[in-house]
Amino acid sequence: MGDRDAARAGYAAVLPTDNWYAALAAARTGQRFAPMLQPLPRDDAEYARVAAAPGLVRTRELILSELPSEANLEWKVAFDALTPTQQLQAIRLASGWGWHLQAIAAAARLGQFNDYELLYPRPYDAEVRRGAELTGLPPALIYAIIRQESLYRADAASSANAYGLMQLLLPTAQATARRTGLPKPTRTSLLEPSVNVPLGSSFLRYLLDRADGQWPLAIAGYNAGPAAGAALARTGTGRDGRVGREHSVQRDARVRAARALALAGVRVADGPQAARHVGVARRRARTGRVRRGIVGRRSAAVQHTVSDRVPKHPAAHR
Numbered sequence: 001m002g003d004r005d006a007a008r009a010g011y012a013a014v015l016p017t018d019n020w021y022a023a024l025a026a027a028r029t030g031q032r033f034a035p036m037l038q039p040l041p042r043d044d045a046e047y048a049r050v051a052a053a054p055g056l057v058r059t060r061e062l063i064l065s066e067l068p069s070e071a072n073l074e075w076k077v078a079f080d081a082l083t084p085t086q087q088l089q090a091i092r093l094a095s096g097w098g099w100h101l102q103a104i105a106a107a108a109r110l111g112q113f114n115d116y117e118l119l120y121p122r123p124y125d126a127e128v129r130r131g132a133e134l135t136g137l138p139p140a141l142i143y144a145i146i147r148q149e150s151l152y153r154a155d156a157a158s159s160a161n162a163y164g165l166m167q168l169l170l171p172t173a174q175a176t177a178r179r180t181g182l183p184k185p186t187r188t189s190l191l192e193p194s195v196n197v198p199l200g201s202s203f204l205r206y207l208l209d210r211a212d213g214q215w216p217l218a219i220a221g222y223n224a225g226p227a228a229g230a231a232l233a234r235t236g237t238g239r240d241g242r243v244g245r246e247h248s249v250q251r252d253a254r255v256r257a258a259r260a261l262a263l264a265g266v267r268v269a270d271g272p273q274a275a276r277h278v279g280v281a282r283r284r285a286r287t288g289r290v291r292r293g294i295v296g297r298r299s300a301a302v303q304h305t306v307s308d309r310v311p312k313h314p315a316a317h318r
Contacts, residue, residue, distance in 0.1 A: 134180070
């Protein structure tokens with residue numbers, strides 16, 4: 001305790017890890033966090049050979065035939081038969097097909113995480129732009145939620161009956177539609193990006209406003225329900241975004257919030273104001289001064305690179 005040199009050395013050791021904790025360490029040492037971009041090697045001749053491999057040709061045909069389970073099985077057998085060099089090109093191949101989930105999974109299997117263009121694609125720009133225009137949210141944050149919730153699968157359906165790119169429950173989506181004046185969705189229409197993304201963005205905007213601009217609480221509430229966001233505020237997020245007590249739901253919500261914020265490209269601010277904001281949130285939680293389950297004022301611990309605070313957006317509350 002009190003050993004500043006040891007603390008700086010510890011933060012410096014975390015910086016190269018290129019994740020949420022690296023971003024926190026950069027903030028504590030007064031540095032701007034810069035991701036380490038490492039594109040996958042390109043070998044066009046090898047890529048062509050991989051694309052012509054019979055197993056991957058069959059995989060592509062199964063995808064086009066809308067047989068995802070069969071495509072996954074065919075991919076696994078074909079991918080395992082490739083050399084390590086060919087496997088890297090197969091990741092590029094899957095990404096080029098728009099099979100982002102498989103490309104990201106294969107890259108993770110090979111320990112490849114820093115080709116940001118390939119592993120953090122933006123295939124739904126029109127829908128995300130509409131969500132951003134409707135709510136005033138940064139497109140990067142909307143894409144972060146899409147990647148975190150569904151890995152870009154428009155037809156994703158969870159065991160909890162959440163649907164589509166932004167994994168919306170039907171009652172939540174219908175309530176959001178009523179609140180914002182958007183058309184009432186059905187389970188089927190939630191699988192359409194043009195329906196799902198504006199509704200998901202509007203719901204996130206609603207939670208963010210309820211959280212007084214505190215992104216971690218809003219994202220936790222988006223994934224695990226407003227009660228999870230309130231629990232995080234009650235237990236305290238700490239000056240650097242850490243949670244004091246980690247029950248299973250809170251821990252999962254915290255991890256998802258941290259990942260989504262990291263995906264969105266955030267900077268973490270430090271300073272005496274941060275502790276004060278967290279203290280306000282905790283006092284409000286103890287005294288019951290809450291807003292529909294999400295409590296507190298904006299934390300100075302996490303701020304977006306584009307603006308200090310995402311302002312309330314009247315279009316999200318028509």
